[in-house]
Amino acid sequence: MSSAIGINPGQLASQYTQIERSAKDQQLSTKSSLFSNQIKAFDSLKSNLSNFFDDLQTNLKDTSSLFANTATVSNSSALAVTASGTAASGEYDVFVEQLAQAHQVALSFDPAKALTTDGELSIDLAGSAFSVDFASLGADASLTDVANAINSHVDNSGVKASVVRSGTETFLTLTSAESGAANQVGVSFTEGTDANGSDITNAITNKQDLTLAQDAIVKLGANSALTITSSSNKLDTVIDGVTIDLTQAQSLGDQPIHISITQDQESSKENIQSFVDKFNSLTNGITSNQYLKRDNMAAGLARSLRNDFQGTFEGKTLFSVGIEFDRSGNLKIDNKKLEEAMATNPEQLTSMLTGENGLLSKLETRVEPFTKSYGLMTNKKQSLQASLNIVNRQQKDHEVSMEQVYQRYLSQFTQMQQTIAQLESTMGQFGS
Numbered sequence: 001m002s003s004a005i006g007i008n009p010g011q012l013a014s015q016y017t018q019i020e021r022s023a024k025d026q027q028l029s030t031k032s033s034l035f036s037n038q039i040k041a042f043d044s045l046k047s048n049l050s051n052f053f054d055d056l057q058t059n060l061k062d063t064s065s066l067f068a069n070t071a072t073v074s075n076s077s078a079l080a081v082t083a084s085g086t087a088a089s090g091e092y093d094v095f096v097e098q099l100a101q102a103h104q105v106a107l108s109f110d111p112a113k114a115l116t117t118d119g120e121l122s123i124d125l126a127g128s129a130f131s132v133d134f135a136s137l138g139a140d141a142s143l144t145d146v147a148n149a150i151n152s153h154v155d156n157s158g159v160k161a162s163v164v165r166s167g168t169e170t171f172l173t174l175t176s177a178e179s180g181a182a183n184q185v186g187v188s189f190t191e192g193t194d195a196n197g198s199d200i201t202n203a204i205t206n207k208q209d210l211t212l213a214q215d216a217i218v219k220l221g222a223n224s225a226l227t228i229t230s231s232s233n234k235l236d237t238v239i240d241g242v243t244i245d246l247t248q249a250q251s252l253g254d255q256p257i258h259i260s261i262t263q264d265q266e267s268s269k270e271n272i273q274s275f276v277d278k279f280n281s282l283t284n285g286i287t288s289n290q291y292l293k294r295d296n297m298a299a300g301l302a303r304s305l306r307n308d309f310q311g312t313f314e315g316k317t318l319f320s321v322g323i324e325f326d327r328s329g330n331l332k333i334d335n336k337k338l339e340e341a342m343a344t345n346p347e348q349l350t351s352m353l354t355g356e357n358g359l360l361s362k363l364e365t366r367v368e369p370f371t372k373s374y375g376l377m378t379n380k381k382q383s384l385q386a387s388l389n390i391v392n393r394q395q396k397d398h399e400v401s402m403e404q405v406y407q408r409y410l411s412q413f414t415q416m417q418q419t420i421a422q423l424e425s426t427m428g429q430f431g432s
Contacts, residue, residue, distance in 0.1 A: 007413065007416065007417045007420065009414040013407075024398055028391055028394055034291075035384050035385075035387050035388035035391060036388060039384050041289050041291040041292050042381050043381065045289075048285055049367055049371050049377065052282050053367045056367070066271050066272065066350075067086075067268045068271065069261055069264055070262050071259065072262075074255075074258040075257045079244055082245075083243075084242075085268070086240060086241035087261050088240065088347070089261050089346075090260075091259070092259040093258055094218050095254070096246055096249050096250045099216050099247075100180055100215050100232055102177070102183065103176045103212065104210040104211045105174050105207045105208065105210065106172070107171060107174075107207050108171055108203055108206065109143060109203055110168075111165075115134065115137075115196060116191070116194040116196040118134050118192030118197070119135075120133050120189070121146070121188075121189050121200065123185065123187050124186035125184070126157075126183050126184065129155075130153050130154075132150055132153065134192070134197075136149075143163045147161035147172060161175075174187060180214070180215050180230075181213050185213070187207065215229040216230045216233050216235070217229055218246070219256070220238070222256065233245060263342060263343075265343075268342060269339075272323075272333060276331045279331050280331050283305055287329070305366060309323070313352035313355075314348050314352045318359065321349055321352065322334035322336065322340075
């Protein structure tokens with residue numbers, strides 16, 4: 001059997017090439033994996049930072065989202081009360097004298113008679129007026145056409161027109177979109193040459209007020225010491241942080257309604273605990289990640305976030321109100337201290353956390369540079385991506401180089417195979 005037959009140039013070339021390339025393959029693969037995993041880690045961190053930053057802006061810094069109050073009323077049929085976290089605890093007595101109403105008038109028409117073909121109907125709402133020209137409606141216009149023209153008028157600032165039918169009468173009703181004494185609906189008509197215009201004039205002269213334009217009137221205090229008027233039945237500026245929705249007027253002789261605003265400590269503690277959990281999730285996501293905890297920027301951010309809890313806020317430390325770090329570096333709540341702070345000085349606690357110079361403002365300032373489109377995190381990722389691109393190019397160049405090595409080995413082993421075959425052929429001739 002020929003020795004040349006036992007030589008496989010392609011296999012030998014592959015084996016020798018693999019020996020030559022393995023060290024650099026491993027080196028480049030390790031670098032590529034490192035940069036890829038770092039990019040993924042920083043993508044995740046940026047997402048977590050953005051979520052935390054958004055939460056700071058939209059929820060946590062909002063006192064009403066972090067702290068909770070409970071409102072109770074002695075008569076829920078006349079009003080409903082909600083209290084945000086900014087409300088101070090207190091007791092109030094109110095008497096609902098009347099509800100706010102939207103003005104509504106009705107004009108009566110004989111459905112058997114045709115409408116006028118000219119003239120202008122003018123409608124005024126709280127000093128804002130517009131007109132409907134009957135000549136533009138067409139000869140066979142109906143009250144529905146008039147209502148549609150009113151509702152679609154470009155200068156209509158809030159009057160809703162509709163047609164109501166009752167027996168032998170048809171009514172055009174005009175209703176203010178807003179309640180309150182100031183939102184009176186006024187209506188007048190300038191007749192044209194059509195004699196039927198007098199029907200419009202008569203309808204206006206004999207118009208009916210279905211509901212009067214009036215403000216809500218509420219007496220505040222056990223002796224009705226203060227009178228509060230409102231164009232709306234929603235009172236959200238009378239007591240800071242408290243919204244009162246009026247639903248029913250009381251009768252003369254009824255007892256005032258008692259409103260009690262108290263602090264909801266359990267809900268407030270749950271909200272603060274939610275913040276603590278989110279903070280720990282963010283910082284632990286850095287310190288427990290092998291690619292982030294070794295990075296100076298990421299590790300420095302985690303340290304800075306924790307350092308932001310140091311110092312005093314409103315003259316007190318967070319530790320004194322029950323917000324502290326345990327030995328492992330996790331934020332935790334001392335419920336006893338927190339409850340005492342809520343009970344003794346809730347306003348101070350609120351300022352310490354959500355005030356202009358409070359903790360959450362410090363954290364917001366710390367995190368914001370990392371969340372911007374062209375911020376620190378973006379720069380970091382771009383740097384890592386540039387390094388990964390270099391490694392990718394090195395891998396491609398290495399492939400080209402190794403292909404040349406393979407071809408060299410293939411040529412050498414092919415030449416060896418041919419040489420052995422020639423030698424064996426020559427030796428065979430001598431032996432024959």
